[in-house]
Structures are given as structure tokens and as C-alpha cells.
Amino acid sequence: MKGVYDILRLLYHKKNIMNVLEGNYITKIYGKEDNKVVALDDFSIEIEEGEFIGVMGSSGSGKTTLLNVLSGLDNADSGSIIINGNNIGELNKDELALFKRRNLGFVFQEFKLLDSLSLQENIMLPMILDKREPQSMKLRAKEIMSLFDIYKLKDKYPWNVSGGQQQRAAIARAVINEPAILFADEPTGNLDSKSTRVIMNYISKMNKELGSTILMVTHDPFAASYCDRVIFIEDGKLSIEMMKKGDKKNFLGDIIHALSLSGGAVDEI
Ligand SMILES: Nc1ncnc2c1ncn2[C@@H]1O[C@H](COP(=O)(O)OP(=O)(O)OP(=O)(O)O)[C@@H](O)[C@H]1O
Ligand SMILES: [Mg+2]
Numbered sequence: 001m002k003g004v005y006d007i008l009r010l011l012y013h014k015k016n017i018m019n020v021l022e023g024n025y026i027t028k029i030y031g032k033e034d035n036k037v038v039a040l041d042d043f044s045i046e047i048e049e050g051e052f053i054g055v056m057g058s059s060g061s062g063k064t065t066l067l068n069v070l071s072g073l074d075n076a077d078s079g080s081i082i083i084n085g086n087n088i089g090e091l092n093k094d095e096l097a098l099f100k101r102r103n104l105g106f107v108f109q110e111f112k113l114l115d116s117l118s119l120q121e122n123i124m125l126p127m128i129l130d131k132r133e134p135q136s137m138k139l140r141a142k143e144i145m146s147l148f149d150i151y152k153l154k155d156k157y158p159w160n161v162s163g164g165q166q167q168r169a170a171i172a173r174a175v176i177n178e179p180a181i182l183f184a185d186e187p188t189g190n191l192d193s194k195s196t197r198v199i200m201n202y203i204s205k206m207n208k209e210l211g212s213t214i215l216m217v218t219h220d221p222f223a224a225s226y227c228d229r230v231i232f233i234e235d236g237k238l239s240i241e242m243m244k245k246g247d248k249k250n251f252l253g254d255i256i257h258a259l260s261l262s263g264g265a266v267d268e269i
Helices: 004-016 063-070 093-103 119-129 134-147 163-175 193-209 248-262
Strands: 019-030 037-048 052-056 078-083 104-107 181-185 213-217 229-234 237-243
Touching: 019 063, 019 213, 037 063, 037 078, 037 213, 037 237, 052 063, 052 193, 063 181, 063 213, 093 104, 104 163, 119 134, 119 163, 134 163, 163 181, 163 193, 181 193, 193 213, 229 248, 237 248
Parallel strands: 052 213, 052 229, 104 181, 181 213
Antiparallel strands: 019 037, 019 078, 229 237
């Protein structure tokens, strides 16, 4: 049973914290002196609970760095990151690891599946770490793998399946525990249009029905059109911010227009 203190804290939390995620004045620098790269330059962002945000921008603009720093996977050189009211810079290593496992899901640009585990084992990993009951884990894994059309590959290893199949397994692993916040780096980068639709519909459903907050990097205007807000990054700074007005189709037009203004990237479509 919850104590009075816990209930007060929950009420306080609900009332005062509109932003589920805040990055304040973040700077991230790689390398030193002549090799110095300012990947994020005094970057600030506020994300409300239940928002679905797309991050776009040219290669090397700082999108992956932003996701890594906001999710606590990497440290910023300066600035603060507040998730659910927790300043993640103030959590110790164990607290941060537990917090991430309970609240956050990650889809990495390069998948990061474990080669020694089958696809099904990779996908069940977050549930195994949470000591969930084996039968319910298998059922949940089957449900999500079937939906993503990779159930027939459940006993294969990552090196035995295609890039698109690995990517769908990586997404399944990230969403299996229904995280409160999902960080997805190019989740449809290796997928054909049919799989892209399946994945985007699933992520969108998670956002609408479970209220998950989503931060998704993408080069694909179609994927970005599912978002409520799209931000463009150039040289580690926010360059354009667009809110969805009207439907997905209108937003797709607006995004393509913004891409054409930001130069070149529209040629990739
Ligand atoms: N580990 C690293 N060491 C040194 N420089 C890095 C490192 N990671 C990223 N960078 C540099 O920081 C900048 C931002 O990189 P980042 O990976 O965030 O870009 P990105 O927008 O995700 O690009 P892409 O669309 O190609 O994935 C780039 O100039 C990149 O070369
Ligand atoms: Mg990247």
C-alpha cells in the first residue's frame, strides 16, 4: 500500500510536471582542440507527457547525440536533463540504470542486438531483466513478433537475418515493456514502405492509447508526418520547429516543404 508521502508526491508530480522531459542549455563536444566537434550547442527542448516528436536534420547535425544525451545514455558537457522531475545527472549509476529500464525504451540507429541471443531472446531481454513470468513473456513476444512479421525468425540469430528484420527486432525489444518514453533513432531507416507503415502505426498507437511520449529521429517525411511536432537540427542547434496542423497528409506536405527549404534533403525522397 502507498504511504501518505507517496500519494502526496504523486499528486505533486501530476500537478506540477507538465514536461516529462526537459533538456536545458545542453552542450556536447566530442574530441579536443583541433579535432573538436560541437555536436550540441546550447540546445534546449521541453517535451510534454504524451507528445510524439520527430527530429530531422542532415547527417552529422547532432540528432543521435541529442537522443543519447536526453536519454542519459551519454553525458552532456554542460546543461541539465530532467526526466519525470528527476535530474538524471544527479542519479547514481544504479539508480539511473533502474530508472532507464523501468521507464525508457531505446531503438538504436545501429540496432545493438546481442549476437549470442536469438531474436526472441533479444526481444524478451527487457522482460527477463524485470523478472517477468516466462509464459507471459513468451506470449507477449509472440504477439509483438507476429505483428512485426518476424515470428517465423524467432530462433534465428541477428547475423542470420536481414537488416530490416534486425531493425524490427530492435523495435520489438524497445516496445515490449511499453515504456513511458520511447527514444527511436531512425527506426524505419532499413524498412520498406509496408513495414514502415506497420511500425509507424504501432508507435502511433502506443502514443495515442498508452500515452507514451516518443522522440523519433527520422530522415523520412512520411514517418515524420505521424508526429505532433517536428524539429529540425542544424549544427547542433534548433533550426525549424513545426507543429502538426490539420491531418497527416497536410503535415507531410509541410515537412517536405521545410526539407526543401533546408536544402537538398528532399532529393533523397
Ligand atoms: N563518438 C564521436 N566522436 C567524435 N565525433 C562524434 C562522435 N559521435 C558523433 N560525432 C560527431 O558529432 C556530430 C553529430 O553526430 P551525430 O551522430 O549526432 O549526427 P546525426 O545527426 O545523428 O547524423 P546521422 O544522420 O548521420 O546519423 C557529427 O559531426 C559527428 O561526426
Ligand atoms: Mg544519427
